[in-house]
Amino acid sequence: xxxxxxxxxxxxxxxxxxxxxxxxxxxxxxxxxxxxxxxxxxxxxxxxxxxxxxxxxxxxxxxxxxxxxxxxxxxxxxxxxxxxxxxxxxxxxxxxxxxxxxxxxxxxxxxxxxxxxxxxxxxxxxxxxxxxxxxxxxxxxxxxxxxxxxxxxxxxxxxxxxxxxxxxxxxxxxxxxxxxxxxxxxxxxxxxxxxxxxxxxxxxxxxxxxxxxxxxxxxxxxxxxxxxxxxx
Amino acid sequence: xxxxxxxxxxxxxxxxxxxxxxxxxxxxxxxxxxxxxxxxxxxxxxxxxxxxxxxxxxxxxxxxxxxxxxxxxxxxxxxxxxxxxxxxxxxxxxxxxxxxxxxxxxxxxxxxxxxxxxxxxxxxxxxxxxxxxxxxxxxxxxxxxxxxxxxxxxxxxxxxxxxxxxxxxxxxxxxxxxxxxxxxxxxxxxxxxxxxxxxxxxxxxxxxxxxxxxxxxxxxxxxxxxxxxxxxxxxxxxxxxxxxxxxxxxxxxxxxxxxxxxxxxxxxxxxxxxxxxxxxxxxxxxxxx
Numbered sequence: 001x002x003x004x005x006x007x008x009x010x011x012x013x014x015x016x017x018x019x020x021x022x023x024x025x026x027x028x029x030x031x032x033x034x035x036x037x038x039x040x041x042x043x044x045x046x047x048x049x050x051x052x053x054x055x056x057x058x059x060x061x062x063x064x065x066x067x068x069x070x071x072x073x074x075x076x077x078x079x080x081x082x083x084x085x086x087x088x089x090x091x092x093x094x095x096x097x098x099x100x101x102x103x104x105x106x107x108x109x110x111x112x113x114x115x116x117x118x119x120x121x122x123x124x125x126x127x128x129x130x131x132x133x134x135x136x137x138x139x140x141x142x143x144x145x146x147x148x149x150x151x152x153x154x155x156x157x158x159x160x161x162x163x164x165x166x167x168x169x170x171x172x173x174x175x176x177x178x179x180x181x182x183x184x185x186x187x188x189x190x191x192x193x194x195x196x197x198x199x200x201x202x203x204x205x206x207x208x209x210x211x212x213x214x215x216x217x218x219x220x221x222x223x224x225x226x227x228x229x230x231x232x
Numbered sequence: 233x234x235x236x237x238x239x240x241x242x243x244x245x246x247x248x249x250x251x252x253x254x255x256x257x258x259x260x261x262x263x264x265x266x267x268x269x270x271x272x273x274x275x276x277x278x279x280x281x282x283x284x285x286x287x288x289x290x291x292x293x294x295x296x297x298x299x300x301x302x303x304x305x306x307x308x309x310x311x312x313x314x315x316x317x318x319x320x321x322x323x324x325x326x327x328x329x330x331x332x333x334x335x336x337x338x339x340x341x342x343x344x345x346x347x348x349x350x351x352x353x354x355x356x357x358x359x360x361x362x363x364x365x366x367x368x369x370x371x372x373x374x375x376x377x378x379x380x381x382x383x384x385x386x387x388x389x390x391x392x393x394x395x396x397x398x399x400x401x402x403x404x405x406x407x408x409x410x411x412x413x414x415x416x417x418x419x420x421x422x423x424x425x426x427x428x429x430x431x432x433x434x435x436x437x438x439x440x441x442x443x444x445x446x447x448x449x450x451x452x453x454x455x456x457x458x459x460x461x462x463x464x465x466x467x468x469x470x471x472x473x474x475x476x477x478x479x480x481x482x483x484x485x486x487x488x489x490x491x492x493x494x495x496x497x498x499x500x501x502x503x504x505x506x507x508x509x510x511x512x513x514x515x516x517x518x519x520x521x
Contacts, residue, residue: 003518072471074504075513212506
Protein backbone atom coordinates (compact mmCIF):
# COMPACT_ATOMS: atom_id res chain seq x y z
CA UNK A 1 0.00 0.00 0.00
CA UNK A 2 1.41 3.45 -0.87
CA UNK A 3 2.19 5.74 2.05
CA UNK A 4 2.88 2.76 4.26
CA UNK A 5 5.28 4.74 6.43
CA UNK A 6 2.75 7.52 6.89
CA UNK A 7 0.10 4.96 7.84
CA UNK A 8 2.47 3.44 10.38
CA UNK A 9 3.11 6.90 11.82
CA UNK A 10 -0.64 7.54 12.11
CA UNK A 11 -1.21 4.14 13.73
CA UNK A 12 1.63 4.86 16.15
CA UNK A 13 0.12 8.21 17.02
CA UNK A 14 -3.30 6.69 17.77
CA UNK A 15 -1.63 3.98 19.83
CA UNK A 16 0.20 6.67 21.81
CA UNK A 17 -3.07 8.53 22.49
CA UNK A 18 -4.72 5.30 23.66
CA UNK A 19 -1.78 4.58 25.99
CA UNK A 20 -2.15 8.11 27.32
CA UNK A 21 -5.88 7.48 27.80
CA UNK A 22 -5.16 4.30 29.77
CA UNK A 23 -2.92 6.23 32.15
CA UNK A 24 -5.56 8.90 32.72
CA UNK A 25 -8.09 6.10 33.31
CA UNK A 26 -5.79 4.67 35.99
CA UNK A 27 -5.52 8.08 37.61
CA UNK A 28 -9.29 8.45 37.66
CA UNK A 29 -9.62 4.95 39.12
CA UNK A 30 -7.23 5.91 41.89
CA UNK A 31 -9.15 9.11 42.48
CA UNK A 32 -12.44 7.22 42.85
CA UNK A 33 -10.81 4.72 45.22
CA UNK A 34 -9.44 7.60 47.30
CA UNK A 35 -12.88 9.20 47.47
CA UNK A 36 -14.63 5.94 48.33
CA UNK A 37 -12.21 5.05 51.14
CA UNK A 38 -11.20 8.53 52.29
CA UNK A 39 -7.77 7.28 51.29
CA UNK A 40 -5.35 10.23 51.16
CA UNK A 41 -2.53 7.80 50.41
CA UNK A 42 -4.15 6.71 47.17
CA UNK A 43 -4.83 10.36 46.29
CA UNK A 44 -1.20 11.25 47.01
CA UNK A 45 -0.07 8.88 44.25
CA UNK A 46 -1.67 11.20 41.70
CA UNK A 47 0.06 14.39 42.82
CA UNK A 48 2.44 15.46 40.08
CA UNK A 49 0.69 13.66 37.22
CA UNK A 50 -0.41 16.98 35.77
CA UNK A 51 3.04 17.99 34.53
CA UNK A 52 3.67 14.52 33.13
CA UNK A 53 0.37 14.56 31.25
CA UNK A 54 1.01 18.04 29.90
CA UNK A 55 4.43 16.95 28.63
CA UNK A 56 2.90 13.85 27.04
CA UNK A 57 0.20 16.01 25.43
CA UNK A 58 2.81 18.38 24.01
CA UNK A 59 4.76 15.44 22.58
CA UNK A 60 1.65 14.21 20.76
CA UNK A 61 0.85 17.70 19.48
CA UNK A 62 4.40 18.03 18.19
CA UNK A 63 4.05 14.71 16.36
CA UNK A 64 0.80 15.91 14.80
CA UNK A 65 2.43 19.13 13.67
CA UNK A 66 5.37 17.30 12.13
CA UNK A 67 3.05 14.93 10.27
CA UNK A 68 1.00 17.86 8.99
CA UNK A 69 4.14 19.62 7.79
CA UNK A 70 5.73 16.57 6.20
CA UNK A 71 2.79 14.58 4.89
CA UNK A 72 0.22 17.26 3.95
CA UNK A 73 -2.68 15.10 5.18
CA UNK A 74 -6.18 15.49 3.75
CA UNK A 75 -9.59 13.87 4.20
CA UNK A 76 -9.59 11.01 6.75
CA UNK A 77 -5.91 11.53 7.59
CA UNK A 78 -6.55 15.20 8.30
CA UNK A 79 -9.63 14.35 10.37
CA UNK A 80 -7.59 11.81 12.31
CA UNK A 81 -4.84 14.31 13.16
CA UNK A 82 -7.41 16.91 14.15
CA UNK A 83 -9.20 14.34 16.33
CA UNK A 84 -5.98 13.12 17.92
CA UNK A 85 -5.11 16.69 18.91
CA UNK A 86 -8.59 17.29 20.27
CA UNK A 87 -8.69 14.01 22.24
CA UNK A 88 -5.19 14.68 23.60
CA UNK A 89 -6.36 18.03 24.88
CA UNK A 90 -9.31 16.38 26.64
CA UNK A 91 -6.98 13.80 28.21
CA UNK A 92 -4.58 16.46 29.49
CA UNK A 93 -7.45 18.49 30.95
CA UNK A 94 -9.01 15.41 32.58
CA UNK A 95 -5.68 14.45 34.10
CA UNK A 96 -5.22 17.97 35.47
CA UNK A 97 -8.70 17.97 37.01
CA UNK A 98 -8.04 14.56 38.51
CA UNK A 99 -4.91 15.89 40.19
CA UNK A 100 -6.84 18.90 41.53
CA UNK A 101 -9.40 16.56 43.11
CA UNK A 102 -6.65 14.38 44.62
CA UNK A 103 -5.03 17.52 46.04
CA UNK A 104 -8.32 18.41 47.68
CA UNK A 105 -8.60 14.93 49.18
CA UNK A 106 -5.07 15.17 50.59
CA UNK A 107 -5.56 18.72 51.88
CA UNK A 108 -8.82 17.87 53.66
CA UNK A 109 -7.63 14.62 55.22
CA UNK A 110 -9.22 14.26 58.66
CA UNK A 111 -11.76 17.05 58.08
CA UNK A 112 -15.33 16.44 59.18
CA UNK A 113 -17.60 15.60 56.23
CA UNK A 114 -21.28 15.68 55.41
CA UNK A 115 -22.40 12.12 54.82
CA UNK A 116 -25.08 12.88 52.23
CA UNK A 117 -22.80 15.19 50.29
CA UNK A 118 -19.95 12.71 50.41
CA UNK A 119 -22.26 9.95 49.12
CA UNK A 120 -23.34 12.18 46.22
CA UNK A 121 -19.70 13.11 45.49
CA UNK A 122 -18.60 9.48 45.36
CA UNK A 123 -21.51 8.56 43.12
CA UNK A 124 -20.67 11.48 40.86
CA UNK A 125 -17.01 10.44 40.71
CA UNK A 126 -17.93 6.87 39.75
CA UNK A 127 -20.31 8.06 37.06
CA UNK A 128 -17.87 10.62 35.66
CA UNK A 129 -15.16 7.94 35.55
CA UNK A 130 -17.53 5.58 33.72
CA UNK A 131 -18.46 8.23 31.15
CA UNK A 132 -14.79 9.05 30.59
CA UNK A 133 -13.84 5.37 30.20
CA UNK A 134 -16.69 4.79 27.79
CA UNK A 135 -15.78 7.89 25.78
CA UNK A 136 -12.28 6.56 25.35
CA UNK A 137 -13.62 3.14 24.35
CA UNK A 138 -15.95 4.75 21.80
CA UNK A 139 -12.99 6.64 20.34
CA UNK A 140 -10.82 3.51 20.21
CA UNK A 141 -13.50 1.45 18.48
CA UNK A 142 -14.95 4.36 16.49
CA UNK A 143 -18.38 3.27 17.68
CA UNK A 144 -20.53 6.19 16.60
CA UNK A 145 -23.81 4.60 17.78
CA UNK A 146 -22.56 4.51 21.37
CA UNK A 147 -21.26 8.07 21.04
CA UNK A 148 -24.86 9.20 20.81
CA UNK A 149 -25.74 7.44 24.08
CA UNK A 150 -22.91 9.06 26.01
CA UNK A 151 -24.76 12.34 26.28
CA UNK A 152 -27.60 10.62 28.17
CA UNK A 153 -25.11 9.09 30.61
CA UNK A 154 -23.59 12.51 31.19
CA UNK A 155 -27.06 13.78 32.16
CA UNK A 156 -26.81 11.67 35.34
CA UNK A 157 -23.61 13.55 36.23
CA UNK A 158 -25.43 16.83 35.69
CA UNK A 159 -28.21 15.71 38.05
CA UNK A 160 -25.69 14.74 40.73
CA UNK A 161 -24.00 18.12 40.18
CA UNK A 162 -27.25 19.91 41.00
CA UNK A 163 -27.92 17.66 43.98
CA UNK A 164 -24.41 18.21 45.37
CA UNK A 165 -24.51 21.96 44.88
CA UNK A 166 -27.86 22.03 46.66
CA UNK A 167 -26.35 20.16 49.62
CA UNK A 168 -23.37 22.53 49.68
CA UNK A 169 -25.57 25.62 49.56
CA UNK A 170 -28.13 24.33 52.04
CA UNK A 171 -26.39 22.21 54.67
CA UNK A 172 -28.54 20.57 57.34
CA UNK A 173 -28.47 22.14 60.77
CA UNK A 174 -25.33 21.02 62.55
CA UNK A 175 -24.25 19.20 59.39
CA UNK A 176 -22.37 20.21 56.24
CA UNK A 177 -18.98 19.07 57.41
CA UNK A 178 -15.98 21.31 57.98
CA UNK A 179 -16.13 24.60 55.99
CA UNK A 180 -12.80 23.85 54.36
CA UNK A 181 -14.03 20.46 53.19
CA UNK A 182 -17.35 21.93 51.96
CA UNK A 183 -15.51 24.58 49.99
CA UNK A 184 -13.26 21.94 48.40
CA UNK A 185 -16.32 19.77 47.74
CA UNK A 186 -17.81 22.59 45.65
CA UNK A 187 -14.67 22.61 43.52
CA UNK A 188 -14.61 18.81 43.25
CA UNK A 189 -18.21 18.79 42.03
CA UNK A 190 -17.26 21.22 39.30
CA UNK A 191 -14.15 19.24 38.33
CA UNK A 192 -16.08 15.96 38.16
CA UNK A 193 -18.69 17.53 35.93
CA UNK A 194 -15.91 18.71 33.60
CA UNK A 195 -14.25 15.27 33.53
CA UNK A 196 -17.53 13.75 32.42
CA UNK A 197 -17.90 16.41 29.73
CA UNK A 198 -14.41 15.63 28.47
CA UNK A 199 -15.41 11.96 28.26
CA UNK A 200 -18.46 12.87 26.17
CA UNK A 201 -16.31 14.99 23.86
CA UNK A 202 -13.72 12.22 23.46
CA UNK A 203 -16.50 9.84 22.42
CA UNK A 204 -18.09 12.48 20.19
CA UNK A 205 -14.83 12.94 18.35
CA UNK A 206 -15.30 9.43 16.93
CA UNK A 207 -18.34 10.72 15.04
CA UNK A 208 -16.28 13.46 13.41
CA UNK A 209 -13.48 11.03 12.67
CA UNK A 210 -15.76 8.57 10.90
CA UNK A 211 -18.34 10.83 9.25
CA UNK A 212 -16.73 14.28 9.10
CA UNK A 213 -19.74 15.65 10.96
CA UNK A 214 -19.84 17.27 14.37
CA UNK A 215 -21.73 15.08 16.83
CA UNK A 216 -24.20 17.92 17.39
CA UNK A 217 -25.05 17.97 13.66
CA UNK A 218 -25.20 14.18 13.51
CA UNK A 219 -27.52 14.10 16.54
CA UNK A 220 -29.78 16.72 14.97
CA UNK A 221 -30.01 14.76 11.71
CA UNK A 222 -30.77 11.61 13.72
CA UNK A 223 -33.55 13.40 15.61
CA UNK A 224 -34.95 15.00 12.44
CA UNK A 225 -35.05 11.60 10.76
CA UNK A 226 -36.96 10.10 13.68
CA UNK A 227 -39.42 13.01 13.68
CA UNK A 228 -39.97 12.51 9.93
CA UNK A 229 -40.53 8.79 10.45
CA UNK A 230 -42.95 9.41 13.31
CA UNK A 231 -44.83 11.95 11.20
CA UNK A 232 -44.95 9.49 8.30
CA UNK B 233 -24.43 50.00 10.36
CA UNK B 234 -23.23 46.62 9.22
CA UNK B 235 -22.00 46.58 5.65
CA UNK B 236 -21.84 43.51 3.47
CA UNK B 237 -18.40 41.95 3.42
CA UNK B 238 -16.61 41.40 0.16
CA UNK B 239 -15.28 37.96 -0.81
CA UNK B 240 -11.75 38.96 0.20
CA UNK B 241 -12.83 40.03 3.68
CA UNK B 242 -14.76 36.89 4.45
CA UNK B 243 -13.45 33.70 5.91
CA UNK B 244 -13.08 30.76 3.55
CA UNK B 245 -15.60 28.78 5.58
CA UNK B 246 -18.19 31.57 5.30
CA UNK B 247 -17.93 31.65 1.53
CA UNK B 248 -18.13 27.87 1.31
CA UNK B 249 -21.11 27.78 3.62
CA UNK B 250 -22.96 30.27 1.43
CA UNK B 251 -22.23 28.15 -1.62
CA UNK B 252 -23.43 25.05 0.15
CA UNK B 253 -26.61 26.84 1.27
CA UNK B 254 -27.21 27.92 -2.31
CA UNK B 255 -26.85 24.29 -3.34
CA UNK B 256 -29.27 23.10 -0.68
CA UNK B 257 -31.89 25.53 -1.95
CA UNK B 258 -31.54 23.75 -5.30
CA UNK B 259 -32.86 20.60 -3.59
CA UNK B 260 -29.74 18.52 -3.99
CA UNK B 261 -28.80 19.72 -7.44
CA UNK B 262 -25.23 19.85 -8.71
CA UNK B 263 -22.60 21.95 -6.93
CA UNK B 264 -22.70 25.63 -7.65
CA UNK B 265 -26.42 26.10 -8.23
CA UNK B 266 -27.19 29.73 -7.68
CA UNK B 267 -23.86 30.70 -9.26
CA UNK B 268 -23.19 31.74 -12.85
CA UNK B 269 -22.60 28.88 -15.20
CA UNK B 270 -19.40 28.92 -17.25
CA UNK B 271 -19.81 25.67 -19.18
CA UNK B 272 -22.38 22.91 -18.98
CA UNK B 273 -21.19 19.49 -20.03
CA UNK B 274 -23.73 16.75 -20.64
CA UNK B 275 -23.03 13.08 -21.33
CA UNK B 276 -19.65 13.75 -22.86
CA UNK B 277 -17.70 10.72 -24.05
CA UNK B 278 -14.33 10.74 -25.81
CA UNK B 279 -12.88 8.13 -28.16
CA UNK B 280 -9.56 7.27 -29.74
CA UNK B 281 -10.72 5.25 -32.74
CA UNK B 282 -12.93 2.51 -31.30
CA UNK B 283 -11.49 2.89 -27.78
CA UNK B 284 -13.68 4.82 -25.40
CA UNK B 285 -11.34 6.80 -23.17
CA UNK B 286 -13.89 8.85 -21.20
CA UNK B 287 -17.54 8.04 -20.65
CA UNK B 288 -20.66 10.04 -19.94
CA UNK B 289 -19.29 13.01 -18.07
CA UNK B 290 -21.85 15.55 -16.96
CA UNK B 291 -20.58 18.51 -15.03
CA UNK B 292 -21.33 22.19 -14.51
CA UNK B 293 -18.29 24.45 -14.63
CA UNK B 294 -18.98 27.61 -12.66
CA UNK B 295 -18.00 30.97 -14.09
CA UNK B 296 -15.24 32.91 -12.34
CA UNK B 297 -14.18 29.87 -10.38
CA UNK B 298 -11.24 27.51 -10.62
CA UNK B 299 -12.25 23.91 -11.22
CA UNK B 300 -9.52 21.33 -10.72
CA UNK B 301 -9.57 17.88 -12.28
CA UNK B 302 -7.58 15.21 -10.47
CA UNK B 303 -7.16 11.47 -10.82
CA UNK B 304 -4.60 8.77 -11.50
CA UNK B 305 -2.65 8.69 -14.76
CA UNK B 306 -4.60 7.46 -17.75
CA UNK B 307 -8.04 8.15 -16.30
CA UNK B 308 -8.98 10.65 -19.01
CA UNK B 309 -8.50 14.04 -17.37
CA UNK B 310 -6.41 15.53 -20.18
CA UNK B 311 -8.59 13.89 -22.83
CA UNK B 312 -11.64 15.41 -21.16
CA UNK B 313 -10.19 18.92 -20.86
CA UNK B 314 -9.16 18.83 -24.53
CA UNK B 315 -12.77 18.10 -25.43
CA UNK B 316 -13.78 21.41 -23.88
CA UNK B 317 -12.31 23.44 -26.74
CA UNK B 318 -12.39 20.78 -29.45
CA UNK B 319 -8.65 20.15 -29.28
CA UNK B 320 -9.25 16.43 -28.81
CA UNK B 321 -10.47 15.97 -32.37
CA UNK B 322 -7.21 17.26 -33.91
CA UNK B 323 -5.70 13.84 -33.06
CA UNK B 324 -6.31 11.51 -36.00
CA UNK B 325 -9.16 9.08 -35.21
CA UNK B 326 -10.18 10.94 -32.06
CA UNK B 327 -13.72 12.14 -31.55
CA UNK B 328 -16.13 13.23 -28.86
CA UNK B 329 -19.86 12.69 -28.31
CA UNK B 330 -22.21 14.65 -26.10
CA UNK B 331 -22.86 18.28 -25.41
CA UNK B 332 -20.64 21.08 -24.17
CA UNK B 333 -22.60 24.28 -23.71
CA UNK B 334 -20.65 27.51 -23.70
CA UNK B 335 -23.32 30.03 -22.89
CA UNK B 336 -26.12 29.26 -25.34
CA UNK B 337 -23.83 27.57 -27.84
CA UNK B 338 -23.19 23.83 -28.03
CA UNK B 339 -19.57 23.71 -29.12
CA UNK B 340 -20.20 20.33 -30.77
CA UNK B 341 -23.13 21.60 -32.84
CA UNK B 342 -22.59 21.29 -36.59
CA UNK B 343 -22.72 25.05 -36.93
CA UNK B 344 -19.92 25.61 -34.38
CA UNK B 345 -16.57 26.66 -35.82
CA UNK B 346 -13.69 24.99 -33.91
CA UNK B 347 -11.44 28.00 -34.53
CA UNK B 348 -13.93 30.36 -32.93
CA UNK B 349 -14.47 27.90 -30.07
CA UNK B 350 -10.71 27.76 -29.41
CA UNK B 351 -10.60 31.54 -29.26
CA UNK B 352 -13.41 31.57 -26.70
CA UNK B 353 -11.89 28.68 -24.74
CA UNK B 354 -8.12 29.12 -24.51
CA UNK B 355 -5.62 26.52 -23.46
CA UNK B 356 -2.29 26.48 -21.61
CA UNK B 357 -0.24 23.33 -21.90
CA UNK B 358 2.05 21.42 -19.58
CA UNK B 359 5.25 22.53 -21.24
CA UNK B 360 5.68 26.25 -21.99
CA UNK B 361 5.65 26.67 -25.77
CA UNK B 362 6.36 30.30 -26.66
CA UNK B 363 6.74 31.18 -30.35
CA UNK B 364 10.20 31.99 -31.70
CA UNK B 365 9.30 35.65 -31.56
CA UNK B 366 9.72 38.58 -29.22
CA UNK B 367 7.87 38.74 -25.94
CA UNK B 368 5.64 41.45 -27.43
CA UNK B 369 4.87 39.45 -30.56
CA UNK B 370 4.14 36.31 -28.57
CA UNK B 371 1.28 38.15 -26.92
CA UNK B 372 0.16 40.21 -29.92
CA UNK B 373 0.24 37.39 -32.48
CA UNK B 374 -2.99 35.62 -31.56
CA UNK B 375 -4.94 38.84 -31.27
CA UNK B 376 -3.60 40.11 -34.60
CA UNK B 377 -4.57 37.00 -36.56
CA UNK B 378 -7.99 37.15 -34.93
CA UNK B 379 -8.43 40.63 -36.40
CA UNK B 380 -7.92 42.71 -33.27
CA UNK B 381 -8.14 46.40 -34.26
CA UNK B 382 -7.70 48.11 -30.90
CA UNK B 383 -4.59 49.53 -29.25
CA UNK B 384 -2.15 46.61 -29.47
CA UNK B 385 0.33 48.12 -26.99
CA UNK B 386 -2.45 48.46 -24.45
CA UNK B 387 -3.61 44.88 -25.08
CA UNK B 388 -0.09 43.46 -24.67
CA UNK B 389 0.46 45.40 -21.45
CA UNK B 390 -2.94 44.41 -20.05
CA UNK B 391 -2.42 40.73 -20.91
CA UNK B 392 1.06 40.66 -19.40
CA UNK B 393 -0.23 42.37 -16.27
CA UNK B 394 -3.06 39.85 -15.97
CA UNK B 395 -0.51 37.06 -16.26
CA UNK B 396 1.61 38.73 -13.55
CA UNK B 397 4.59 39.08 -15.91
CA UNK B 398 4.55 42.76 -16.88
CA UNK B 399 6.86 44.02 -14.15
CA UNK B 400 9.47 41.42 -15.07
CA UNK B 401 9.49 42.02 -18.84
CA UNK B 402 8.28 45.58 -19.48
CA UNK B 403 11.81 46.77 -20.27
CA UNK B 404 12.64 43.95 -22.69
CA UNK B 405 9.54 43.40 -24.75
CA UNK B 406 11.55 43.10 -27.92
CA UNK B 407 13.68 40.25 -26.59
CA UNK B 408 12.93 36.66 -27.52
CA UNK B 409 10.35 34.78 -25.49
CA UNK B 410 12.77 31.87 -25.37
CA UNK B 411 15.13 33.97 -23.23
CA UNK B 412 12.74 33.86 -20.30
CA UNK B 413 12.87 31.33 -17.47
CA UNK B 414 10.50 28.34 -17.55
CA UNK B 415 8.08 29.97 -15.14
CA UNK B 416 8.15 33.25 -17.07
CA UNK B 417 7.62 31.40 -20.35
CA UNK B 418 4.55 29.70 -18.90
CA UNK B 419 3.15 33.05 -17.77
CA UNK B 420 3.94 34.41 -21.25
CA UNK B 421 1.82 31.57 -22.66
CA UNK B 422 -0.95 32.54 -20.25
CA UNK B 423 -0.66 36.17 -21.42
CA UNK B 424 -0.81 34.97 -25.03
CA UNK B 425 -3.99 33.06 -24.23
CA UNK B 426 -5.51 36.08 -22.48
CA UNK B 427 -4.74 38.41 -25.40
CA UNK B 428 -7.46 36.83 -27.53
CA UNK B 429 -9.90 37.54 -24.70
CA UNK B 430 -11.30 34.07 -24.03
CA UNK B 431 -14.14 33.31 -21.64
CA UNK B 432 -12.67 30.08 -20.33
CA UNK B 433 -9.03 29.11 -19.78
CA UNK B 434 -8.08 25.44 -19.76
CA UNK B 435 -4.78 24.50 -18.15
CA UNK B 436 -3.29 21.05 -18.51
CA UNK B 437 -0.75 20.62 -15.69
CA UNK B 438 0.56 24.16 -16.21
CA UNK B 439 3.08 24.01 -13.36
CA UNK B 440 4.29 20.42 -13.52
CA UNK B 441 7.55 21.38 -15.22
CA UNK B 442 8.26 24.38 -13.00
CA UNK B 443 10.25 24.95 -9.83
CA UNK B 444 8.37 25.79 -6.57
CA UNK B 445 8.79 29.58 -6.87
CA UNK B 446 7.53 29.62 -10.46
CA UNK B 447 4.72 27.26 -9.46
CA UNK B 448 3.69 29.66 -6.72
CA UNK B 449 3.59 32.55 -9.19
CA UNK B 450 1.40 30.55 -11.56
CA UNK B 451 -0.92 29.67 -8.67
CA UNK B 452 -1.13 33.32 -7.61
CA UNK B 453 -1.85 34.22 -11.23
CA UNK B 454 -4.73 31.75 -11.33
CA UNK B 455 -6.21 33.29 -8.21
CA UNK B 456 -6.24 36.65 -9.99
CA UNK B 457 -7.46 35.23 -13.30
CA UNK B 458 -10.64 33.78 -11.86
CA UNK B 459 -11.91 37.28 -11.18
CA UNK B 460 -12.28 37.73 -14.93
CA UNK B 461 -12.20 34.23 -16.38
CA UNK B 462 -13.44 30.72 -15.77
CA UNK B 463 -10.48 28.40 -15.17
CA UNK B 464 -10.32 24.62 -15.52
CA UNK B 465 -7.05 22.97 -14.54
CA UNK B 466 -5.79 19.41 -14.73
CA UNK B 467 -3.21 18.72 -12.05
CA UNK B 468 -1.45 15.75 -10.53
CA UNK B 469 -0.47 17.88 -7.57
CA UNK B 470 -3.31 17.39 -5.12
CA UNK B 471 -2.06 20.06 -2.76
CA UNK B 472 -2.13 22.44 -5.69
CA UNK B 473 -5.74 21.48 -6.40
CA UNK B 474 -6.56 21.98 -2.72
CA UNK B 475 -4.82 25.38 -2.67
CA UNK B 476 -6.15 27.00 -5.80
CA UNK B 477 -9.47 25.49 -6.81
CA UNK B 478 -13.04 26.17 -5.76
CA UNK B 479 -14.36 22.90 -7.17
CA UNK B 480 -12.67 19.58 -7.73
CA UNK B 481 -13.59 16.68 -9.97
CA UNK B 482 -12.06 13.24 -9.41
CA UNK B 483 -11.66 11.05 -12.50
CA UNK B 484 -11.32 7.32 -11.99
CA UNK B 485 -11.14 4.07 -13.92
CA UNK B 486 -13.12 1.39 -12.12
CA UNK B 487 -11.55 -1.60 -13.89
CA UNK B 488 -8.51 -1.93 -16.12
CA UNK B 489 -9.51 -1.25 -19.73
CA UNK B 490 -12.69 0.63 -18.77
CA UNK B 491 -13.11 4.25 -19.83
CA UNK B 492 -12.39 6.98 -17.30
CA UNK B 493 -15.37 8.53 -15.58
CA UNK B 494 -16.07 11.47 -13.36
CA UNK B 495 -16.27 9.64 -10.03
CA UNK B 496 -16.98 12.54 -7.70
CA UNK B 497 -17.38 16.28 -8.08
CA UNK B 498 -17.88 18.76 -5.28
CA UNK B 499 -16.54 21.86 -3.61
CA UNK B 500 -12.80 21.51 -3.05
CA UNK B 501 -13.20 22.00 0.68
CA UNK B 502 -15.49 18.96 0.82
CA UNK B 503 -13.38 16.84 -1.54
CA UNK B 504 -10.28 17.29 0.59
CA UNK B 505 -11.86 17.06 4.02
CA UNK B 506 -14.68 14.57 3.73
CA UNK B 507 -15.30 13.16 0.23
CA UNK B 508 -18.37 11.01 -0.32
CA UNK B 509 -16.75 8.07 -2.04
CA UNK B 510 -14.10 5.72 -0.73
CA UNK B 511 -12.08 5.75 -3.96
CA UNK B 512 -11.86 9.54 -3.83
CA UNK B 513 -10.68 9.44 -0.24
CA UNK B 514 -8.14 6.72 -1.03
CA UNK B 515 -6.80 8.81 -3.90
CA UNK B 516 -6.60 12.19 -2.17
CA UNK B 517 -4.95 10.61 0.87
CA UNK B 518 -2.39 9.02 -1.44
CA UNK B 519 -3.41 5.42 -0.80
CA UNK B 520 -3.36 4.67 -4.51
CA UNK B 521 -2.54 6.34 -7.81
